[in-house]
Amino acid sequence: MQDLKPSTPNSSPLTPILFLERASLVYGDSPSVVYGEDSPAFTWSQTHLRCLQLASSLSSLGIGPGHVASVIAPNVPAMYELHFAVPMSGAVLNCINTRLDARTVSVLLLHSESRILFVDVQSKGLVRDALSLLPSSHPCPFLVLIEDEVGYPSPASAVDVDFYSTYECLVARGDPEFEWIRPSSEWDPMILNYTSGTTSSPKGVVHCHRGIFLVTVNLLIDWDIPKQPVYLWTLPMFHANGWCFPWAMAAVGGVNVCIRKFDADIIHRLINAHRVTHMCGAPVVLNMITSLQKPLPHPVHIITSGAPPPAAVLCRTESLGFIVGHGYGLTETAGHVALCVWKGKWNVFPASERARLKARQGVRTTCFEKVEVVDPNTGISVKHDGKTQGEIVLHGGHLMLGYLKDPEGTARSMKNGYFYTGDVGVIHPDGYIEIKDRSKDVIISGGENLSSVEMETILYGHPAVKEVAVVARPDEYWGEMPCAFVSLKEGQKAPTEKEMIEYCRERMPRYMVPKTVVFRDELPKTSTGKIQKFILRELAKQLGPSRVSRM
Amino acid sequence: MQDLKPSTPNSSPLTPILFLERASLVYGDSPSVVYGEDSPAFTWSQTHLRCLQLASSLSSLGIGPGHVASVIAPNVPAMYELHFAVPMSGAVLNCINTRLDARTVSVLLLHSESRILFVDVQSKGLVRDALSLLPSSHPCPFLVLIEDEVGYPSPASAVDVDFYSTYECLVARGDPEFEWIRPSSEWDPMILNYTSGTTSSPKGVVHCHRGIFLVTVNLLIDWDIPKQPVYLWTLPMFHANGWCFPWAMAAVGGVNVCIRKFDADIIHRLINAHRVTHMCGAPVVLNMITSLQKPLPHPVHIITSGAPPPAAVLCRTESLGFIVGHGYGLTETAGHVALCVWKGKWNVFPASERARLKARQGVRTTCFEKVEVVDPNTGISVKHDGKTQGEIVLHGGHLMLGYLKDPEGTARSMKNGYFYTGDVGVIHPDGYIEIKDRSKDVIISGGENLSSVEMETILYGHPAVKEVAVVARPDEYWGEMPCAFVSLKEGQKAPTEKEMIEYCRERMPRYMVPKTVVFRDELPKTSTGKIQKFILRELAKQLGPSRVSRM
Known part of the structure; x- marks a missing residue:
């Protein structure tokens, strides 16, 4: 049996390019790309x-x-x-x-x-x-x-x-x-993406044909993408290749509705005009489209990722008729490696509980191998108790080849058989992971690791809050203390700093309550809608060290 | 860029076994396997x-x-x-x-x-x-x-x-x-299937982990298999591993409804009892379940393959509420390599025309690379005219590794970058392939290649015909002449041989009309429901050479 080896007929390199060849055969006269509302389609x-x-x-x-x-x-x-x-x-x-x-x-x-x-x-x-x-x-x-x-x-x-x-x-x-x-081998490089870098300097992530093939079939299976969907391009293709939807759309002969720029009005108009069935966006896009409070003419699947979506935002989005899917991925993984697989038995829960469950990053995708949370020092998996924090590590076929011209950076992140994400998370008893923070975003106060995401989730529940980010502010006694940057919704009574702190006090442990709340018209964001915490961290530093009495 | 190589985190062998691990994590408390109507589920x-x-x-x-x-x-x-x-x-x-x-x-x-x-x-x-x-x-x-x-x-x-x-x-x-x-490599053998051999002696087809992985994701994408379907096991798992549905069901956390044996009554009862959503079967199974003429309580997807389904059988099956998918594959491909992708614009056609379109084997599946029809002598593709016959050849990631202990057989079928199927087909102008015959089943009469499938399709249109197979009968003058073996439906007036020949004369070119019609209670079949033409061919030989006057 061991003499049977791969041969020419069965060992061509895996590549998503073949999806386009097939689309022209199977869906040759169907629309592939439309641009704007009136332009003729290809x-x-x-x-x-x-x-x-x-x-x-x-x-x-x-x-x-x-x-x-x-x-x-x-x-x-x-x-x-x-x-x-x-x-x-x-x-x-x-x-x-x-x-x-x-x-x-x-x-x-x-x-x-x-x-x-x-x-x-x-x-x-x-x-x-x-x-x-x-x-x-x-x-x-x-x-x-x-x-x-x-x-x-x-x-x-x-x-x-x-x-x-x-x-x-x-x-x-x-x-x-x-x-x-x-490609002469399926491991040949195909894609180079520089990470948008909420915190660090850009790194060139290289993916091969095999990796992009695998992440694309993964995406089609996991999100149940049907044949010939209508996909609205609200997620920039320059952001991790739009989570590989360009190749996925060719595989199913979908319609790509291209757009130069968008706001909530344009999105609603295009959903109507093209009978859009699918779209993607960071939580900030969900926030934007729900601002109109306009129900959809028909159900639209929206996949969100890129930052833990606040439960309140999920609730609002679903109430308008969106079917929200939530996944987790990095530029280094080309697309999602985990998604919050929804269980029918959760449908009976109240909306807020459903949103809390859906805000979790979930379980590994069908074609990916391992998503673990480990103690970064020992490499041992943390308890499945929803509490013990560790670093999220990954193992699977669509991890990047490595960083371009950066063998040290590659070796630092890919070791012990895993890619180390730098994300801090927990595993719940049901095996679902939940991100608690980027390593860099953890606030260490009096030796206690505070999860900025946890505080933000609670602050998003405040009716006047539009966006919020909590970062560390240096503190003379505690080392760091949480400082919340908040932008407010228009047309709502603006709360004071004191009122916001009071709101937190009623809802979180005392040691977690932000000691400073700064109101801003807008929070600084990356081009892909991620809040740039490193800028806020700088701003918090400039406030000078806080002086908080001992608790 | 060339210094970036596969490494441990991203280069584990592809294998469908991981689907089971994941199913236990994601669908741990959902039913996996039930047996019969009342047994408790795993x-x-x-x-x-x-x-x-x-x-x-x-x-x-x-x-x-x-x-x-x-x-x-x-x-x-x-x-x-x-x-x-x-x-x-x-x-x-x-x-x-x-x-x-x-x-x-x-x-x-x-x-x-x-x-x-x-x-x-x-x-x-x-x-x-x-x-x-x-x-x-x-x-x-x-x-x-x-x-x-x-x-x-x-x-x-x-x-x-x-x-x-x-x-x-x-x-x-x-x-x-x-x-x-x-597996130490994704090319390690995983499966050995002996071909049921409608014509030739058994050959041991070996598939590797990578091939089974690829055919399984292919199947999930192409047939739009949703999460947690209910799958009724009417296709034997010993037949090409049930077209790889064992692994597919683990990937989507479906319910496997196992059965020891079945007839039309049992199938209807189980569809009801378990709210079955999907099943598979050779055309002979379609024939069996439509014999009851009992409409379904809810739509059921049925995938058929293994022999070109007569249009009349497709019509009957769909009229009862089944959604029929039609694909093409061989033991050597582990699963489907082509399927008849349905186009919305065909819905307006009358039922018989729809069935004619659906009876075609179609276009290559999403993750398979090439399905061609070539002149077996020159290796050049035939014209896309729906007429020119050639041999169907294949190239793609889930072709077998080869035949066990048979390097000659492997080399004979895998050459020029292709696997040679032995199936005779045409390519229609829209790129869809259609099988005309197994090479061995072609009847060569007076130098003319007669397609037994074509004659069978016409004979299936006769109201009294249950099953039919046309094979070559030696002929003194023409070399071979078509001989039809027919089994009849119960409760219908039995036609005579002369009436059957008259029926054919009205519907096919003179040179194609079977000169002999033999009625049998049952046609001999393989365990997977394929009619065993080699037995009929023997029987036809025993009839002795026919003597037909010159035309």
Whole structure:
């Protein structure tokens, strides 16, 4: 039996690119990508041909395996196509956040050694500034302009960048019969994503074809994605490739409703116009769409992730007709590794209890192997008591290959057979994990580890609170004390700091009550909607050390 | 970028065994396996523990990697558990068809070098006879009796076989804390299936963990299997592992409704009793369940495969409330590699046209790579015209590793990057393939290739026909002529041979009309319901050469 080995017919590299080939065969005349409300749609057979043409053009520019092709764009159709076209040329796709500053963009271009940069018309200024910061010795990447007459008409001369070509020209001159470059191994790199870094400096996460294939089938199975869904692109594709939905939509022949930018009104209009069935968003997006308090015309599945969603936000979202799924993943895992699998028996619980259960990150996804919570010192699993905190560690087929040009960083995070997430969590008696904090966000007060998430969850329950983040403020006696930054809903009576503290006192243990509450119009956020705690931590430091009497 | 390599956290072998571990975590207190109408159900956490215990017992018997563990049993709970327990011991699972004769069973036991044989109580006599045919020098495998007090109570002394133990004893003495034996590579063998062989002698198809993993996720995605479905086991698990539904049900935490034997009445009763949502069966099963002409109490998905389903049978089945899916696969592919993806725009067609479209085998499944129809001599793809016939060839991740101890057979079928199926098909202009015949079943009359499937499809349209198979009868002048074997429905006026031929004459080209029609009460079938054409071909030969005047 041992003489039976893999052979050519059965051992092609796993890759999600095949989903596009199949979509053009099975769903050839069905819509693939629509943009805005009125624009004509592409079909899957058009999308397939356009990607082949673009891959062919990249290839004739000498771009191929081992090279990085970067793009800086919002969720426009070109951004979708690049998720296939770049890997089909053999190159590695690197999506850059449009809201970064010029200095960071230049650092990423340098670090990734990008050979080509696709630039959305709206980011021309940003790219010009970023390029000016590159060392003069550094070869400038090919610059390709993504025009957008519909969504962002602008005079060609508005910003002066010397583009090599436009996106549509590259597509037009490509060969639709191009034989796309298959990975020589399923472990070949396919994707490079720099972490948005709520706290630390950017790191280049590299994923291979096999990993992206696995996370995509995982996603289809776990979220029960049906055939030909209508997917609204509220999650940026530059954010961890939109949790791999570009490839998933090709696998099921769905419609990608692309949008340049959105607010609650636009989302509601598009849900209506296209009969949207699925969308994704960080909890901050849930917050935004519920602000209208407008019920949906039909049920819409929304998957949230990226930060523990406050139970109050979950409640509000579901009351409008959304079916909320909650998952957990990192840039390093390409997509979800855990999700809060819902149990029928929980339906009888009151809404707040249901929301509390759903706010947990849950159990490992179907195709992922292990999600554990361990004592970071001993590596031993913590008790399943919902109380003992430890670090969340992961083991499974769609963990990244590693960090680009950072063997030390890779070795630090991938050790003992696990990837160490830096997230602090507990395991409940039913085996569901729940994040208590990012390691860096834990507040250590008098030797006690305080979970900022726990305090935030309680503060979100206050009727006037729109957003809240609790960080450590240095304290002369206790080391650190919790400091809450709060933004308030419009049209509600604004509470005082004292009233907020009183509210907490009634609901949390004394040692946990924030000693400072700072009201802000807006909390600082990353481009993907994560609250930037490191900025708030700085602000809290500037308040100076608090002086709290002994308890 | 090339220095990033797979590492321990991300490169564990893909294996479907992990689905069971997860089911016990996520669906631990939900039913996993029920047997019959009244028996208490196991839960997923019980099934998980029982499989660990059994694997541990196998291990203590010295059974492990490289060894074959065989089972001869119908769809009883033990059969389900063995699909996990055997691979968890590191051994390879070999399911033997309960309807084989003793000689064939002894051949399989010898060829596979089985270390252990699990024997359902009903197959004791068969096994005793098979063992008596083994050479005396051959070591006898451990014999384990699967008792069944509920479904098949029998006096222990009825048949005299010297069993080493009973199934339940092995489970009971096993260690539930057993660390199951993970494959050292995802290419390690996991499954051995002997093809039922409608035409040729048995061949041992070997599948690896990776292949079974891939076919299982493929199945979940392509058939849109929801979470916690209720699956009725009408397809034998000994038939290509029930198209891999044992592992799929663990992945989604479904209920396995096991049954020893069934007829149309039992199926209807169980659908009602357990609110069955999904089942599978060869077209002959569809035929059987529609014979009652009893509408379903609720919609049930039924997946059919294994032989091209006659359009008339599809029509009848759907009219009763079944939602029929049609796929194509072989023992060598572990499960489906093509399925007839349904298009919404076809819904407007009349029932007969819908059935004609659905009777096609369709397009490749989501995770499989290529299903082509090629000229077997040149290897070049045939025209997509729905007419030009060629051999169906396959390329993808869940093709078998090869045939056991048969490097020539393996090399003959796996060549030029493809697996050659021996099936003759066409590709329609919309890219959907349709099987016209098994190569061996083609009737070559006067140099013309006649498709037996085409003739059978027309004959199934006759109101009195229950089952039909057309084979070649030697002919003095034309070489071969079609000969139809027909069984008739009860309670219908029986047509004469002349009337049947007249019926064909009105509906098919003259050269295609069967010149002989033989009526039989039953057509000979394999245990999985495939009509055994090689037997009919023998019978046709015994009729002697036909003498047909020149046309």
